[in-house]
Amino acid sequence: MTARSEQRPEQRPEQRPEQPSEQPSPLLSAHALHKSFGPTPALDGASITVAAGELIAVMGPSGSGKSTLLHCLAGILRPESGTVSFDGLELTGCGDARLSELRRSEFGFLFQFGQLVPELTCLENVALPLRLNGVRRRQAEQQATEWLERLEVDDLAAKRPGEVSGGQGQRVGVARALVTRPRAVFADEPTGALDSLNGERVMQLLTTAARDTGAAVVLVTHEARVAAYADREVVVRDGRTRDLAVAR
Numbered sequence: 001m002t003a004r005s006e007q008r009p010e011q012r013p014e015q016r017p018e019q020p021s022e023q024p025s026p027l028l029s030a031h032a033l034h035k036s037f038g039p040t041p042a043l044d045g046a047s048i049t050v051a052a053g054e055l056i057a058v059m060g061p062s063g064s065g066k067s068t069l070l071h072c073l074a075g076i077l078r079p080e081s082g083t084v085s086f087d088g089l090e091l092t093g094c095g096d097a098r099l100s101e102l103r104r105s106e107f108g109f110l111f112q113f114g115q116l117v118p119e120l121t122c123l124e125n126v127a128l129p130l131r132l133n134g135v136r137r138r139q140a141e142q143q144a145t146e147w148l149e150r151l152e153v154d155d156l157a158a159k160r161p162g163e164v165s166g167g168q169g170q171r172v173g174v175a176r177a178l179v180t181r182p183r184a185v186f187a188d189e190p191t192g193a194l195d196s197l198n199g200e201r202v203m204q205l206l207t208t209a210a211r212d213t214g215a216a217v218v219l220v221t222h223e224a225r226v227a228a229y230a231d232r233e234v235v236v237r238d239g240r241t242r243d244l245a246v247a248r
């Protein structure tokens with residue numbers, strides 16, 4: 001036993017001081033967002049908070065504003081009013097160049113159809129975000145190889161996206177989304193094009209990898225079994241959000 005542990009004997013659970021009940025301060029938050037497309041309102045006062053390491057499922061009916069909320073959070077769309085903050089930085093006050101730099105260096109993206117670049121091999125696709133951040137080819141490809149191994153698709157490194165299955169392509173997409181170790185990951189229906197077995201596998205790999213890297217994940221999904229991987233659910237209806245505490 002060390003001197004330190006002698007001085008401070010381990011507390012039994014019932015002796016522990018009460019933990020503060022507040023949520024951890026959010027890494028990413030949006031407040032009172034409004035966004036319309038012409039006459040169509042997409043967001044009507046939507047708000048959301050996401051802590052580092054937290055996985056939030058954004059659910060709701062088709063056309064309710066889920067993707068628009070995700071795109072505003074990721075700095076892809078600008079809301080007409082309301083604020084979006086990432087780690088204390090007000091995204092809504094940033095210029096386009098700062099936003100694209102933020103997306104490249106701090107955010108990872110995963111979409112329904114993987115959206116891999118068809119001309120590049122799977123390895124080059126995963127290395128691409130690193131290359132765009134100025135990492136040298138050799139180092140980028142080495143890191144990409146490690147991520148392909150982690151997602152159990154390293155045998156596909158030399159293949160192009162057109163030569164792999166949907167599930168395999170989506171695992172390559174997960175590797176590409178996480179290869180820069182982003183602090184926030186935005187996933188829009190990442191399992192929407194997969195059968196349930198492949199969908200489960202992609203979700204397991206995505207959640208394990210995101211938890212290992214401590215990334216905050218915002219996941220838009222229609223599927224309750226996909227949302228079951230989340231720590232919390234936010235439901236969007238008619239452009240407004242409702243937070244559901246999920247006991248897990």
Ligand SMILES: Nc1ncnc2c1ncn2[C@@H]1O[C@H](COP(=O)(O)OP(=O)(O)OP(=O)(O)O)[C@@H](O)[C@H]1O
Nearest residue numbers: 037040041042060061062063064065066067068069
């Ligand atoms: N680029 C756009 N141009 C015009 N209208 C748009 C555009 N993007 C979204 N909308 C409209 O905004 C509203 C919200 O769309 P959004 O895609 O955010 O909903 P969603 O909940 O993600 O839908 P889904 O589940 O079907 O993908 C819808 O009425 C949609 O038609």
